[in-house]
Amino acid sequence: MRRPLAVLGAALAATLLLAGCGPGATKGHVPAASTVSDSPAAEAEGPAASPSVAPSPAFSGPLFTPTQPVTMNVKGYWSWAYYDHKTDTMYGSTPYTTSDTASMAKAWVAADWLRRQGEQNKQPGSTALAELSRMIRDSETENTFKYHVQNGNLTSIKRMISLCGLTETKGTQNSWSLTQMSARDVARLAKCIGDGRAAGPKWTAWLLNEMRNVRGPGRFGPIEVLPADVQKTTAIKNGWLARDDGQWHIACMAVGDGWSLGIMAHYPSSLGKDYGTKTCREVTKQLLTRH
Template sequence: MSTSEGAAVPRWVSGADRAAVPSPAPPPPRVHVEHAGFLSWALLDRGTGRISGSANLAAPSDTMSMVKAWIAADYLRMAADGEISEARLRQLTIMIRDSDNAAAEALFEAVGRRASIERLIASCGLTESSAYGEWWSKTTISARDTVRLGACIADGRAAGPRWTDWLLDQMRQVRGAGDFGVRLTLPDPGRVAIKNGWLLRDEDKLWHISCLAITGEWVLGVLVRYPGTLGFDYGTALCEEVGRQAVAAV
């Protein structure tokens, strides 16, 4: 089941008015994936700004390491008028490529912790997201806000004009455990910038997984939570399959 944002296009118009009516938007992608637990997804068409997704695309979940893409962007934008040390660039690089938590803690401190998440919400126009104390990993987000975050990174609002291409390039070089999601199903995975989050939480014994993928044509967000007994690979496979179906019509 899917939903979408955007104005409806009249089905019938007179011959005189037909030329003035824009072409109908393509139907939203249809996605059907059997799953246990919670699953939400959204797809943003970067050409039109249209967002399609699951019926629960506004439902909240948490970011885990996905929010590291914002932490990096926030730091880079604020440092745009000055030089960034080699040590900081290395922290930024390993935080994105390797999802290094120590680097994330240092950079989150540098950008003001909770204040950075509040800037994320304001700068990227998020409507279903909130900070969680001083924890970056427990930032609340929806699938719809995930694609808004991705668009905010892609169009330069997040990191600024000087550093946006650099950040997207780091996101294309994610490696190790964090390299999963829709790009593994595509013929040219190297063009897809990603940042994923994953954690088996002690509080509820559920795997929490978040997937963000950005290309020149679209931004995809997938959020899942499911019983810990199913394992990590169960969730990465959900992100891959949802993404494969969602972007197939783009």
């Protein structure tokens, strides 16, 4: 059963304390360990388990322990999802609220365009590949809309939802960056890219290599705190943008060997970009078994 979080009152909207708790009890998903917050209400939910009660089996993965609590006291909204590909199990926080993907969606724009080129037995030219490379590595926006339009605009986002099995994603006409996505859909998209469905058999290795070589202001979040050997094999694409709604929107996506991670946040723009990138780092750090 899904254990819903308490709904915070409007008076607390400015400072929302969300603690990573169990995901929904959908097929292939099991609840994560209970999460402790600093609020008296959370402490009053029930007594601690008796020492005589055997604890739940711990996650056996060598890198992450997604059953452990993830807690932070930050302003705004944040959520996370960890997807164990080997067991088809999703862990993460609830509720599954969505947030803007911003530049993170560029990974899908490139994947969709490349896969469709492959399906039509077309070989992208060197200019197109160079533009797609800059779009991923440097998060260059100049040509992103061009490829998004060639993909079919909103039709492309709908294709992403269908192909990658997303359940909490909504597209917007004439915008890739305004796509609304939950953290667990980010983790699903990352798996979709990693297993070859998104870019197709011919271009998946190319795309993953570009994502492993993200540089500059887009290289933040999970990649910063992963062990050095894991960083080399981890593909990422992040999104970051201060919008007219007065909010910074941060999206972090990472996919490695048998796992993927999605973290979403938005908060008052006065706090700056680093406030959100720290959220992505801290969530990852708390999930890590080894550093």
